[in-house]
Amino acid sequence: MFQLLVAGLTVGSSYALVALGIHIVLRATRIVNFAQGEFTIIGGLLALTLVQLFHANSWFALAGATIAGFVLGLIFERLVLRPAARSGEMAVTIATLGTVFILLYGHALIPGWGSLPQPLPAFSGDAADAIALGSVSVQVQSLWVLGLLFAALAALYVFFERTYFGKAIRAAANNPTGAKLVGIDVTTARAVSVGLSIALAAYGGTIIGPITLVGGAGGTAIAIKGFVGAIVGGLESPAGCVAGGLLVGVTEKLIQGLPGVSYGLSDPIVYSLLLVGLLLRPQGLFGLPSAVRD
Amino acid sequence: MSARLRADTRTLPVLALIVVAFGVLAAGNPTLAQAGTYAAIFALAAIGLSLLMGNVNQISLGQAGFFGIGAYAVAALTTAWNLPPWLSWPLAALIGIVTATLVGLGLGFIALRFRGHYLAMATLTFGLICAGIFHEAKFLGGAIGIEDIPYPRFGALTISGYPAYWFAWILALATALLTLNLLRGRSGRAFEAIRNDELAAEVLGVPTRRYKILGFAYAGALAGLGGAVYAAFLGIVVPDAIGVQLSISLLLMVVLGGSGGVSGALIGAALIGFLDITGHQFENTREVVYGLLVILVVSAAPGGAFGLIRARLGAAPRAPQPALPATRSVTRTIPAPAGGAPLAVSHLTTRFGGLVAVNDVSFELTRGTLTALIGPNGAGKTTLFNAISGIGNLSEGRVTIAGIDVTGWQPHRVAALGVGRTFQNARLFGEMTVLENVVAGAFRTERTSFGADLFALPSARHAERAAGDRARHTLARLGLEPLASTLAKDLAFGDRRRVELARATASDPWLLLVDEPAAGLNAGERAALTTDLLSLRDAGMTLLLIEHDMRLVMSISDRVMVLKFGTLIADGAADTVRDDPAVVAAYLGTAN
Numbered sequence: 001m002f003q004l005l006v007a008g009l010t011v012g013s014s015y016a017l018v019a020l021g022i023h024i025v026l027r028a029t030r031i032v033n034f035a036q037g038e039f040t041i042i043g044g045l046l047a048l049t050l051v052q053l054f055h056a057n058s059w060f061a062l063a064g065a066t067i068a069g070f071v072l073g074l075i076f077e078r079l080v081l082r083p084a085a086r087s088g089e090m091a092v093t094i095a096t097l098g099t100v101f102i103l104l105y106g107h108a109l110i111p112g113w114g115s116l117p118q119p120l121p122a123f124s125g126d127a128a129d130a131i132a133l134g135s136v137s138v139q140v141q142s143l144w145v146l147g148l149l150f151a152a153l154a155a156l157y158v159f160f161e162r163t164y165f166g167k168a169i170r171a172a173a174n175n176p177t178g179a180k181l182v183g184i185d186v187t188t189a190r191a192v193s194v195g196l197s198i199a200l201a202a203y204g205g206t207i208i209g210p211i212t213l214v215g216g217a218g219g220t221a222i223a224i225k226g227f228v229g230a231i232v233g234g235l236e237s238p239a240g241c242v243a244g245g246l247l248v249g250v251t252e253k254l255i256q257g258l259p260g261v262s263y264g265l266s267d268p269i270v271y272s273l274l275l276v277g278l279l280l281r282p283q284g285l286f287g288l289p290s291a292v293r294d
Numbered sequence: 295m296s297a298r299l300r301a302d303t304r305t306l307p308v309l310a311l312i313v314v315a316f317g318v319l320a321a322g323n324p325t326l327a328q329a330g331t332y333a334a335i336f337a338l339a340a341i342g343l344s345l346l347m348g349n350v351n352q353i354s355l356g357q358a359g360f361f362g363i364g365a366y367a368v369a370a371l372t373t374a375w376n377l378p379p380w381l382s383w384p385l386a387a388l389i390g391i392v393t394a395t396l397v398g399l400g401l402g403f404i405a406l407r408f409r410g411h412y413l414a415m416a417t418l419t420f421g422l423i424c425a426g427i428f429h430e431a432k433f434l435g436g437a438i439g440i441e442d443i444p445y446p447r448f449g450a451l452t453i454s455g456y457p458a459y460w461f462a463w464i465l466a467l468a469t470a471l472l473t474l475n476l477l478r479g480r481s482g483r484a485f486e487a488i489r490n491d492e493l494a495a496e497v498l499g500v501p502t503r504r505y506k507i508l509g510f511a512y513a514g515a516l517a518g519l520g521g522a523v524y525a526a527f528l529g530i531v532v533p534d535a536i537g538v539q540l541s542i543s544l545l546l547m548v549v550l551g552g553s554g555g556v557s558g559a560l561i562g563a564a565l566i567g568f569l570d571i572t573g574h575q576f577e578n579t580r581e582v583v584y585g586l587l588v589i590l591v592v593s594a595a596p597g598g599a600f601g602l603i604r605a606r607l608g609a610a611p612r613a614p615q616p617a618l619p620a621t622r623s624v625t626r627t628i629p630a631p632a633g634g635a636p637l638a639v640s641h642l643t644t645r646f647g648g649l650v651a652v653n654d655v656s657f658e659l660t661r662g663t664l665t666a667l668i669g670p671n672g673a674g675k676t677t678l679f680n681a682i683s684g685i686g687n688l689s690e691g692r693v694t695i696a697g698i699d700v701t702g703w704q705p706h707r708v709a710a711l712g713v714g715r716t717f718q719n720a721r722l723f724g725e726m727t728v729l730e731n732v733v734a735g736a737f738r739t740e741r742t743s744f745g746a747d748l749f750a751l752p753s754a755r756h757a758e759r760a761a762g763d764r765a766r767h768t769l770a771r772l773g774l775e776p777l778a779s780t781l782a783k784d785l786a787f788g789d790r791r792r793v794e795l796a797r798a799t800a801s802d803p804w805l806l807l808v809d810e811p812a813a814g815l816n817a818g819e820r821a822a823l824t825t826d827l828l829s830l831r832d833a834g835m836t837l838l839l840i841e842h843d844m845r846l847v848m849s850i851s852d853r854v855m856v857l858k859f860g861t862l863i864a865d866g867a868a869d870t871v872r873d874d875p876a877v878v879a880a881y882l883g884t885a886n
Contacts, residue, residue: 032411034418083593090353091592093414094549097355097542098592101585104539105578115578220538224422227415264437268426271419279407 003136004257005250010142010211012249013149014040017204018226019233019241020156021197026235027173028193030089031081034096036201037223038103039076043069043202044214045113048120052112058123062148062206069202073195081194104219117216120209141210148207152200153242169193221267225252228274248274296486296730299477301604302555306470309560313463320459325571327459333567334462335524340547340559341466341473342516347545348554349477349485350509352405356417358540359424360514362533363397364390364521366428369440369531383446383453387522391515398514402507421541428533439532446526458527465523469516470556472748476512477555479747479754480740480761485509487734490723497683499709499738499801508744517544546588552598561599634697636661636805636836637682642691644677644860651677653860654691659805664827664837666847666868669857670880675840676718678857679807683715684708695805710738714803718810718840720790724783728774728793731782732765735800739764768800772826788819795826805836812843824850848872856880 018036025033046068047061056064076099084095108115122129123144130137160166172179172189180186205214212218225248233244248270255266313330320326339361346352367390372382401420408416429437445454446461453461476482484505487495496502525531543566551562566584573580591598597605637659644652652674659665667675681688684705692701700708709715723731742757769775774796777789785793791811798806808827812820820843828850831837841847847854847868854871856864858880864871871877 032415034414080589084589087592087596089410090347091596093353093411094545094592095589097545098585098588101542101546101581101588105581105585108578109582220418221422224415224419228419231412231415262430264426264430268423268430271423271426275404275416275419275423279404 001257002134003138004253006136006138006142008250008253009246010139010145010249011208011252012229012246013145014204014208014212014222014245015225015229015248016149016242016245017152017200018222019230019245020153020238021200021204022227022230023235023238023241024193024197024200028169028190029081029085031085031092031096032227033081033194033197034093034223035076035099035103035219036197036226037221038100038219039069039072039198039201040205040208040222041215041219042072042103042107043205044120044209045107045110045205046202047206047209048118048214049112051121058121062203065206066199066203070195070199072202073198074191076198077191077194100220100223104217107215113215115216117213117218120206120214122210123207139211145207145211148203149242152203156196156200156238165192224271225249228271232274296726298604299474299482299555301607302557302600303474303478305557305600305603306467306474309470309557310467313467317459317463321456324455327456329568329571331459331462331527332571333564334459334466335520335527336544336547336567337466337560337563338462338469338520338523339517339544340551340563341469341556342513343544344548344551344553344555344559345473345477345485346509346513347548348552348558349482349489350506351489352506352509353414353545354401354405354417354510354513355414355538355541355545356401356419356421356424357513357517357544358536358538359421360394360398360517361521361524361540361544362424362428362531362536363394364518364523365525365531365536366390366434366440366521367393367518368522368525369443370434372444372526373440373442379444379447380449382444383522383526387519387526390522391518394518394521395511395515398511399507401514402510405510406503406506418538418541421538425533425537428536434533435531437533439530441530443525443529443531445529453526454529462523462527465519466560469519470560473516473556475750475754476744476747478758479750480737480742480757481505481508481744481747483730483734483737483761486726486730487723487737490725491721493685493705494717494721494723495734496705497685497709497715498735498797499706500734501704501706503704543584546584548598549588550584550591550598552600552602555600557603558598558600565599634694635659636696637838638692638694639678639682640692640694642678642681642693643689644674644681644686645689650860652681652688652857655857655860655862656691657855657862657865659836659838660852661836662831662834663852664831664839664850665853665855666839666841666851667855667857668841668844668847672859673857674860675857676809677860679715679809679838679840682708683713683807709803711805712801712803713805713807714798714801715807716791716794716798716809716811718813720794722782722785722790722794722797725781727779727781728785728796729762729765729769729778731793732768732797732800733761735768735797736761736764737801739801765800768796772796773822788815791815792819792823792826795823799830799835804834806830806838808837808839808841810840810842812841812846820846 018040021036022033025031043065047065050056050061050064080095080099081092084092107113122141124140129140131140160170168184169189169192172184172186176186226245229245229248230241232247233240252266252270255261255269256263316330320330339357343354343357346354368383368386371386371389375382404416405413428434434440445452451457484500487500488502488505492502547562547566548559550565552558569580595602635658640656642652642655643650655678669675680686682693684703692699695711695713698711723734740757740761742754746754769778772792774792782793795811811823815823824846827837851868854868855862856871856877863880864874864877
């Protein structure tokens with residue numbers, strides 16, 4: 001049970017980071033990025049390249065992948081989101097789906113990445129290393145994942161609450177017109193928000209990589225679970241997004257742990273549960289906004 | 295019929311010719327024939343999605359789920375049955391299509407709860423659930439799928455290889471034709487109204503929820519049909535081919551070709567179907583190109599390929615409309631409602647959180663009279679209108695129309711009783727012409743069924759003609775014929791108001807709620823408006839009018855009610871109300 005819980009929190013960490021990324025972009029641009037999960041995959045692959053080509057250690061790879069994610073996010077915002085936004089909400093949704101295709105099929109074309117998932121070295125020791133916590137053994141990497149998740153959250157908190165630039169981004173998201181009037185560059189604030197969001201996705205893909213492997217076609221599922229986490233927790237609340245993402249991970253692992261449930265059935269069950277939950281409580285588990293709003 | 299639909303109707307025969315020409319060319323070339331067959335299979339599903347996206351303004355990222363239902367129904371049933379081959383496929387396909395339709399109804403019902411991104415996410419989740427079930431269900435062959443699906447056989451003709459090209463395209467073109475019929479009929483007019491303005495459509499009597507669900511069911515049925523043909527053609531169904539990627543591919547086809555109607559869907563499906571087969575060695579690169587193309591299209595050419603073609607063709611020639619005599623003086627008699635006062639409101643209260651917008655208001659209207667509802671800004675006049683017409687919930691009280699308690703009814707049901715209304719900000723269907731707007735106004739007078747629309751039965755054609763005549767008569771009555779083919783979004787402000795009045799009266803309602811019709815009109819337009827309103831009343835209509843122009847109110851009203859902070863403070867003949875000290879105080883303030 002405890003083992004499943006830890007496993008759930010571990011995969012849930014990547015969903016939480018995706019949920020948070022979706023939240024940041026949604027707040028700043030009113031856009032839901034369906035490609036968020038694919039960027040998680042790309043982030044893990046970038047880290048893999050850094051490790052393979054430059055024999056970088058895990059920390060260097062993590063920093064590199066995160067920074068590369070930020071740059072990718074800026075490019076994505078400029079070349080995809082901003083032009084499509086002129087044609088309306090449905091157009092942007094479709095453009096992010098086009099991006100899913102580009103990343104999903106495109107990453108297989110890049111030398112060294114391919115279409116099959118590959119292992120990424122663990123942050124310390126070997127990926128299989130475990131330590132005993134009471135009667136259960138826990139993968140060391142799981143502890144790294146949880147620790148690094150909360151490190152990222154703390155950094156984001158400081159950025160948005162304590163720095164001038166973070167506050168400006170929040171102001172631009174809350175009230176673009178008002179922000180413009182007081183001299184905030186709303187266009188830049190939006191671009192930086194998308195950059196941050198993709199950086200978070202890449203960060204998540206790198207820290208979870210040693211456990212789940214990197215690459216492959218699982219990005220859409222990660223995006224959906226992240227989004228589901230965000231809705232469950234309440235799209236307007238960053239803490240809710242993180243909690244929701246973790247909850248989705250735990251639910252998934254608990255279902256997989258049920259007797260008689262095959263591994264492959266857990267996803268449909270998670271989705272069905274959440275679709276039903278959404279219908280019954282469109283405002284999310286933790287209250288605030290409604291999923292019916294647009 | 296809108297310009298877009300006319301272009302679609304004109305393009306379909308050209309596309310059919312291309313299909314025939316390609317079929318003849320592909321006779322000796324199995325790869326080409328196979329690519330063409332794929333295109334037809336995708337086209338079936340894409341036509342449904344195109345209608346859903348471009349005509350009903352809903353999005354679905356779960357169409358592969360329906361496609362899979364059709365494919366697996368054929369795969370599982372035809373391999374399990376021992377029926378003659380001419381019966382086996384049609385029967386299994388029918389079961390698949392019916393199942394897909396029912397699931398589509400279910401998804402449509404769920405979809406009513408969501409908008410925009412949330413709808414995209416909910417439908418994507420539906421597709422993932424289906425994909426998971428296909429992958430895991432033992433009776434569907436699990437991850438391996440189902441093989442050795444028998445080819446449909448009709449007498450000596452086996453539907454595989456080259457004949458499958460013709461079989462699939464006959465189905466696809468027939469479906470396109472039926473879909474065009476549907477869009478030209480009453481259902482299409484309902485879709486078009488919903489796409490332009492849901493709320494305005496609803497108060498004209500269009501059951502918008504039902505039509506949205508219908509859109510999902512129709513798209514589901516066509517995707518199911520596509521899947522049924524796919525299974526028979528391929529002879530094998532594997533779950534990995536029917537995942538989220540297929541859903542997104544279908545969406546890309548519709549977007550690349552241009553959503554709405556059938557031509558765009560056919561073009562998009564042909565493009566991707568063709569590249570999927572002939573570009574095998576460019577796997578992955580091909581999909582990256584699709585992704586890039588789609589981003590380019592939504593950013594630079596949202597109408598897709600067909601939109602570009604249409605722009606190049608220019609405006610289609612319009613069939614001349616039969617001339618009508620100058621009938622401005624002609625008014626129809628308005629059928630009287632059965633029993634009870636036209637409108638009775640009792641103890642109506644509406645709260646928004648702690649704010650009481652309408653407070654315990656009661657009144658009853660007399661048949662064939664014009665009553666004005668006046669009051670300072672924020673008095674709750676429009677909120678009262680909304681409560682009467684079923685928009686938003688009232689907190690307490692009852693609304694009775696012609697003796698029927700309509701409290702809590704949806705707006706289209708209230709409208710269907712014979713109640714018209716206009717909006718303070720004239721909610722016209724901007725992308726439709728004036729005539730099309732007014733035809734939409736006649737929606738509730740049309741009596742025709744979905745099936746009649748689909749097969750363009752005489753009853754559907756008759757209904758369309760009748761609605762058109764009615765609309766032209768209404769335009770003539772209000773002297774608006776010169777504007778008939780102007781797009782509503784291009785109208786001058788005063789004309790917008792008059793067209794909205796025409797639209798609201800096209801179905802001859804016997805109760806009409808008019809919200810600030812004179813706001814922003816010049817003196818001449820006000821005079822015309824006064825004449826129009828009085829002639830409606832004289833024809834037997836009961837009118838309730840919100841208006842700020844006191845001269846207009848005092849000159850035409852049989853009765854004036856005054857609302858202040860949600861409460862009725864005066865009610866009576868115009869002269870009496872004008873001199874009422876409470877009313878004077880409400881408008882001018884008191885000395886102390």
